[in-house]
Amino acid sequence: MIHDIAVIGAGMAGASIAAELAPHARVLLLEAEDAPGYHATGRSAAFWEECYGGPGVVPLTRASGAYLGDHGFLTPRGALYIGRAEDAAAMAEFRASYEGTGVRIERLAPASLGAMIPQIRPEWSEALHQPACADIDVAGLHQHYLAIARRNCAEVVTRARVAGLAREGGAWTITSARGETWRARTIVNAAGAWADEIAVVAGAAPIGIAPFRRTVAVLRVDPPAPADLPLVLDINGGFYFKPDAGRLWLSPHDEIPSEPCDAAPEELDVAIAIDRFQSVTDWRIAAVERRWAGLRSFAPDRMPVYGFDPQAEGFFWFAGQGGFGIQTAPAAARLGAQLLLDLAADAMTAGIDATAYSPARFAAALQSA
Known part of the structure; x- marks a missing residue:
């Protein structure tokens, strides 16, 4: 046949x-x-976020949203891109790059940021809110x-x-x-x-499609992560984290060149993620409960x-x-x-x-x- x-x-x-x-x-x-x-x-971090992938990917993401929502695969989450005072220019550039794409991005006042992430350190005062972000099943x-x-x-x-x-x-x-x-x-x-x-x-x-390793660790934190915590991303691409049943999924947003393989997490990458996380929040890390890695593949x-x-x-x-x-x-x-x-x-x-x-x-x- x-x-x-x-x-x-x-x-x-x-x-x-x-x-x-x-x-x-x-x-x-x-x-x-x-x-x-x-x-x-x-091994996906399992979120739908309109800015993820850059402006050139936005048409595909936005066109997919209704199908995902109508079939029950999305749970509203919201996303915050955060930075320090010196990142204000990067924030403005990021927001400008999505003008005309239909993506809704709102600047958030420091007081509102602290309410959404209670453990955030005060020097992280810049934030952009992307309300359409959702978890994907x-x-x-x-x-x-x-x-x-x-x-x-x-x-x-x-x-x-x-x-x-x-x-x-x-x-x-x-x-x-x-x-x-x-x-x-x-x-x-x-x-x-x-x-x-x-x-x-x-x-x-x-x-020239090249695979890159991405690491994720699941942290048990004290106090537990609130269920309504948004997806939180560094405007400079240094980390992201999101809640899951009181835990936090944390990634150093790494892109380590790799051969095609069954990817495994490196202890150094997990340590880098934790170090970056501790520079952003006052959460106490009680344990690293799980860790994994997957490959993301990009054309040139x-x-x-x-x-x-x-x-x-x-x-x-x-x-x-x-x-x-x-x-x-x-x-x-x-x-x-x-x-x-x-x-x-x-x-x-x-x-x-x-x-x-x-x-x-x-x-x-x-x-x-």
């Missing part, structure tokens, strides 16, 4: 685009691990997309690490590391940190890559989604399916400029590779 489309990678990217494609085509979804979502999807959203794909007869195969891709007669032969083979007319490269490796296996030029311009490869026939990129791939999943998957199947834009994607995310923007680099 020849499938119409084989999607490589069953994390959020692969599961979501498979769900969008399955009603229209015969879809095969291949996952290298024992279960979908083992890597980046299963990542596991629920991922299972939602897998269920849609399966309901529409997509074939989901785990422990299917792709080792070979060869195109002949208008179709790809896909060979797994265990020697299994499948045939498909089109490949969707949703392999996350492994996206460039899959491109090379297919004979396509790598774009830090924008996602959606579209057919300009040189490799039947090879579609759906990768480079950094840390924003979950919050943009509904619109990105809808847009990707429309591009792949040559469907018209709908109400969700009508305001999105697909050319901003096309792999064609790397054409000159690809031709010289």
Whole structure:
């Protein structure tokens, strides 16, 4: 049997685009691990924040919000970008960069900041409030997309690490590391940190999608973190933290270059996170209860890559989604399916400029590779 489309990678990217494609085509979804979502999807800090990813990602984030909310995957949280007096210029520049995007950002008075974060140190007096931020039920959203794909007869195969891709007669032969083979007319490269490796296996030029390690630690703090605490982010990108059942999820907002791998946290990164956290708040850390790391993968311009490869026939990129791939999943998957199947834009994607995310923007680099 020849499938119409084989999607490589069953994390959020692969599961979501498979769900969008399955009603229209015969879809095969291949996952290298024992279960979908083992890597980046299963290790997300789980928030939807309109500014996350930068102004170029805002259209995808905002277009995804209604779908996420209507299906019950969002819980209101709110976000605060904070800084000290010397960060006022950075605050103003940040706010100005989102003018005209539709993102609502409000300057917060120091007294209001102290009320929202009771333990904050007084020198952290600058704040911007982003009220639309919400927590995402990542596991629920991922299972939602897998269920849609399966309901529409997509074939989901785990422990299917792709080792070979060869195109002949208008179709790809896909060979797994265990020697299994499948045939498909089109490949969707949703392999996350492994996206460039899959491109090379297919004979396509790598774009330069690079994985970076991100660390998260769960802290038991005294007093317990209030449930209504917002997501708190350093305007200079040095940390972020959010509450969870009285605990705090804390990250040093690190981006450590990494090979594609099963990422593990480094003690130094956890220590850096704690040091930064203690310079911001008076919370007493009673224990570090958990820690983990995941990989976030970026194209050279830090924008996602959606579209057919300009040189490799039947090879579609759906990768480079950094840390924003979950919050943009509904619109990105809808847009990707429309591009792949040559469907018209709908109400969700009508305001999105697909050319901003096309792999064609790397054409000159690809031709010289």
